[in-house]
Amino acid sequence: MTESAGASTAAASLTAWPSERTLPQRLGRIALYAVLIAVAVVQIFPLVWLLLFSLKNNQEVFNLSPFALPAHPRWENYAKVWTEGNISLYFWNSVWMTLTAVALTVVLASLVTFALTRLVWGWKKPVLGLFMVGLMIPVHSTLIPLFQMFLKAHLTDHPLSIILTYTAFNLPLTIMILLGFYYTLPREVEEAAIMDGCSVNRLFGQIILPMTASVLATVVIINMIYNWNEFVFINTFISSDERKTLTVGIQNFIGQYTTDWGAIGATLMISILPILAAFFALSNRIVEGITAGSVKG
């Protein structure tokens, strides 16, 4: 990341509030903007590149520069992917499994974090520790044990195996992020509510949870990204074609000895659009949450 460039003039612009800036400080501010925009360009060109190569054929992809425009945009790559690759099916599977797992994770994590920060009991530290250890296990170690367990529970090739696994593996991270925020929530509101005779459930559901809207949006995005792009577990636990997801659909195009780049590009573009859409929708929520004065009454 190169946003530290031009630090001195940028820093100079930070030593005074907007209304008090002098000309060199304004220039410094422009430099700051320039750097930020440069970083943005670096971050966004992958999408541009992805779009471009989804419209090329293999020869063009390997041969010409990544930014060369395709001779004839091959929209048929997309058509091919939808029909041949069973993509619509995988797409729907990805959508509902991701959403379910995300919802489950976020709800359970909020409940736990609330209990860890607000309720009164003795075993908070060990329980928190238990959750945190879950962050540390490398995924591949768990494949064989989990598969054997699901086998015994007759859950192989069942979406529940995936949803529960995603939830379990995302809980530690989600709790960790929520924890930082829950700590910063002020206590007066809840003290007042309890005084007024509010039950714990009402306190949680109607007061605390809404206050965490901004961070909820954050963990939803993070969970969605992880679940949407995951494929190791799907490949291992799911065997029927009808239950596979988009990431596996992409793997379908990577065969024994050849790869079809145009098709992969098209699949990736299709796979990214929902995430992008969800992201833009949710990130507005973050702003809403803040401006609604969620923190201080």
Added chain:
Amino acid sequence: MVKKTWPLVLVALLLTMLALTGCGSTQNASGSDNGAEASTQPSAAASTDQPASSGEKMTIKLMHLWPAGSSKQHNMIVNQIIDEYQKANPNVTIKQEILDNEQYKNKLKVISASNELPDVGMTWAAGFLEPYVKGNLFAPLDDVLGDGFKDSFVSGTTEAYAIGGKTYALPLELNITPVYYNKAIFAKYNLQPPKTYDELKQIVKTLADNGVAPAALGNKDRWTGSLWYMYLADRLGGPETLKKAIDRSGSFEDPSLVKAAEEVQNLVNMNAFNKGFNGLSNDEGKSEFMNGKAAMYMMGTWELPNYTTNESVPKEFRDSIGFFKFPTIDGGKGNVDSWVGGPGVGLFVAENSKVKDEAKKFVKYFVKRWGEESVTQAGVIPATKVDTSKVNLPQMYIDVLNELGKASNITLFADVQMSPAVAQVHLNMIQALFGGEVKPADFAKKHEEALQQESGK
């Protein structure tokens, strides 16, 4: 805000409930340890009628690695054969699971640990096969080979799948490894296919001096570089030396094997390969050849469709490709008709399959039909003998099949011959050798150590 969170929770609960009932599929979601469910599969055009036939209804699970996206023709033939079989045997349904190569290998491992193999699946020969056979997971298929079926196989192919005298899988493909070359580039520099190794080096020098990559290589996958090494080892030491080193009746520190390693490094130093090859995958290496940037490409005969029938490759390019056999080396023991190659994937039947007999029947049918269809439809050379008079093939195929007919020896790919652990050492050493990171003598020594450790100190 309040109003917006409770619906979320409800939605979550609802979705979870749907998940519990297996929403999103048309299939019975219970565990698959009962082989007698009748089930249909959308991508295979399976017959959906289940007439009240006399045979007991059964399902055969087949797992393979030819997805429709990238192995279209293979996939088509598989579906075709399944169709035929299901029509002829209406009480049998065949359920497919398709994965790509790497995922296939992973999944096979995971399910083996729980002894949950599909009834029929794919495997590679020799070293790959060994752990599965040792663990008693594959059923011997000698009964299938009985009554003359064995003779329909090219000699040596089923042997690669035999351990302890029993055959555990039936091969579907047979490949040899020629060196493809771009006739147009050769003509441009007045070059002829080499008959001797010195001539090959001359070609390399000419091309390198003129800024053309002599040979395309993507050695990130490592087995690609291994092909070059194997030919050098064969031409220098003869076909038996490497084989003996691996099966422990000889040593890997045999001088011809060390010299082969030296020659590899000589080639690298002569800039025989495209730049940065050690970090490029086989596909990326191949594209150098396909785009006319490299003049030669050593690869298996599975590439033949790209130089003959594949319409998405420009015709002009296809017409300009030929192949030659790896040349002999002066003073070496190998002859020009000795090939590196061998059977590709084969079909196994799980030992604990509940429909073993039917599965074996299916395998036999599949291999037979595959042999009849694969050459013309997918451009794949099967392990069963092909009657060239009956099929209409592009010239290059006929040439290859003729070469196969007069081959003096086919040495199986080193990383398939070796056990998995030793194969890893070999592949890593190949990458180090090509990258100039290990000396030839140490290269051999590391192999010898690994082989010794494997077989017992």
Added chain:
Amino acid sequence: MDKVMSDKRIIALYVLPALLLVLVLIYVPIVLTGYYGLMKWDGIGAMTFVGLDNYSRLVKDALFWKSAGHSFLLAAFSTLSLIGYLAVAMVLAGRIKGANLLRKIYLVPMLLSSVAIAQLWLKMYHPSNGMLNLVLQSLGMKEPIGWLSETSIVLLALFVPIIWQYAGFYILIYYAALTNIPSSLIEAARIDGATPWQVALRVKLPLIAGVIKVTIVLAIVGSLKYFDLIYVMTDGGPNGASEVMASYMYHQAFRSFDFGYGSAIGFFLLLTCLVVTWLIRRLTASGEEVQYS
């Protein structure tokens, strides 16, 4: 109040579902991994108990320690880059026009799957057609650099996309934390005469210290067990030059069919992460989380 907040049934209701899920789906595999680590097993056939053999082999395994070194190096780079992310988040959370849009753009790489990112960077690093070498060549470089084939730089070359992938993630977390700080506090400081610089350092930082600690642990632990891009881009090569602990474990378990040893490595990796986390907590321990007065 305490009475209400310490109702055992409520606590169980809130905590148990998640806890059970984690215990069953994460801890059972952890225990099994430890168990398999004590076996000689190819993952397919029978297992034989060999006690701590795998672990003593681990200690002497030079290749493993090489991969461990790489993992720790990645952890160091990731942690250092947190400073950059924090700076960007701070700037964004201030009065920047278009901060919203910029923030969304920064997060884009995070949305891509590892496969997509790997393909992009493989193209970037391509020796003859890649963006990097093409630019360098136009600036006069003679010999193309083999970013992924030269053992001396391949590891560093891989760090770039890894760090790039997660930039948006950390910026997002910091940004959310920073915007959660009530503006009244910042106003108060400003009225007291603090410059923006001082506000950043003395007011904002301490208030998000909890979140910063979280991200440090995430960055380090995530780096130690990192797998995806390494596997897709170089598979640990050439010859182990970019191997990390997770990829080494994968190779042992799934390629060399040495599942017992692979499990031992996995278990060791887990223990390492635990120790490191504990160390971080000790080093950054502050008594109470900072709260608003």
